[in-house]
Structure formats: structure tokens, C-alpha cells
Amino acid sequence: xxxxxxxxxxxxxxxxxxxxxxxxxxxxxxxxxxxxxxxxxxxxxxxxxxxxxxxxxxxxxxxxxxxxxxxxxxxxxxxxxxxxxxxxxxxxxxxxxxxxxxxxxxxxxxxxxxxxxxxxxxxxxxxxxxxxxxxxxxxxxxxxxxxxxxxxxxxxxxxxxxxxxxxxxxxxxxxxxxxxxxxxxxxxxxxxxxxxxxxxxxxxxxxxxxxxxxxxxxxxxxxxxxxxxxxxxxxxxxxxxxxx
Numbered sequence: 008x009x010x011x012x013x014x015x016x017x018x019x020x021x022x023x024x025x026x027x028x029x030x031x032x033x034x035x036x037x038x039x040x041x042x043x044x045x046x047x048x049x050x051x052x053x054x055x056x057x058x059x060x061x062x063x064x065x066x067x068x069x070x071x072x073x074x075x076x077x078x079x080x081x082x083x084x085x086x087x088x089x090x091x092x093x094x095x096x097x098x099x100x101x102x103x104x105x106x107x108x109x110x111x112x113x114x115x116x117x118x119x120x121x122x123x124x125x126x127x128x129x130x131x132x133x134x135x136x137x138x139x140x141x142x143x144x145x146x147x148x149x150x151x152x153x154x155x156x157x158x159x160x161x162x163x164x165x166x167x168x169x170x171x172x173x174x175x176x177x178x179x180x181x182x183x184x185x186x187x188x189x190x191x192x193x194x195x196x197x198x199x200x201x202x203x204x205x206x207x208x209x210x211x212x213x214x215x216x217x218x219x220x221x222x223x224x225x226x227x228x229x230x231x232x233x234x235x236x237x238x239x240x241x242x243x244x245x246x247x248x249x250x251x
Contacts, residue, residue: 023091030087038079060153067154122171174231181235188236
């Protein structure tokens, strides 16, 4: 690839990144506007209604406000980022590859939202309940800082949201030929160990909570493996054409 070709690619990448940056800034402005209402809504949720949010420094409220706005911006920017990545690699793909890659964008976004929702509505309340009971069992006085509260929430929600991207990752690796059903069978036991460790890191250390997180992750892996195997068989049966 010559220098002129490289410059064209760099210019194209710059345009794509500029589009993503503009979307992020606009989404951040929307997030700054919506943050107070969103925080009040989160506070009204049953899992949070009995917990008093306290601030221990003048900047705690500002930091939480900005984190909430950044979360809104990230959620709205994610599909734009994925679409711009697809547009960037589109010239190097055949028509068939481009058509097959495009559905990964809404699928990845939907799975991210699904993972975040599951962790916030199911895992996070279990974590709060466990920690509150633990604090009460040692006779501690409960006073929770809002900044630490949201740091704990993000540390649970985001890893689970990323873990829910597993089907898209496996299907994409299968689509480009890096993953086969045989390799999936060989790595299944290692995947189980890894997902069990991820579940243990995310969930409270009691068995019921651990199983409620780990079992969905393992089921997600098995569903992903079945879908990847089906895609591999379809790819093997499909005749190679001018677009293939």
C-alpha cells in the first residue's frame, strides 16, 4: 500500500472519528440536561428508596452528575461508533460480507443494553442487599456516599454489559473464519472457568447470587456457540460466488 493510499485511509478515519465525536458531544449535552431527572428516577427505584445518598465533599454531586451525563452520551454514541466502523471497513468487504456484517451493529447495541439492564435490575439489588446485611451484622452505622454508590454500580453494570457482547463476538469470529465449532468445543471448558470467575467477581459472594449471575452467562455462551455453529454450517454449504 502506497503513501497516497495510507493518506486516504487516514483521512477517512478522521472523518469517521469526527462524526463520532460530534455525536458524543451532542449526546453529552443531552445527558447534562437529563441527568437530574435520571438521577431522581434512579433514587425512586425500590432498590434505592431506602438508601440515603450523602455527599462527603463539595465535588461529589458534580462527579455523579458528570458520570450520569457521560453514561447517557456513551449509550447514544455506541451505535453511531459501530456504524462508523462498519462504514470505514465497508470498501474492503464484498457485498455479501457487508450485508452479513451490518446486523451486528443493532445486535451489539441491544445486547449491551440487555446486559446493563439485567445487571442493574437483578445483580445490583442483590449486591446492595448482601452488603447491607453484612454491614448490619457487624453493627456498623450505615451512611452511604453517593459517589461510592455510583462507583459500585458502574463496576457491576459495565462488566455485565460487556459480557453480554459474547454472542456478537463469537459470531463475528466465526464469520471471518477465526473460530470453528471444533475450536469452540476445545475451548468450552476454559470458557466455563473464565465465565465462572467473571460471575464470581460481579456477584455477591453468596451461592444463590453467584449462581444467578453465572448461569445466565453460561447459557449465553451455549446459545452463542449454537448460533456460531449454525452460521459455520451455512457458510460451508454456501457456494462461492463473485461476492463470496
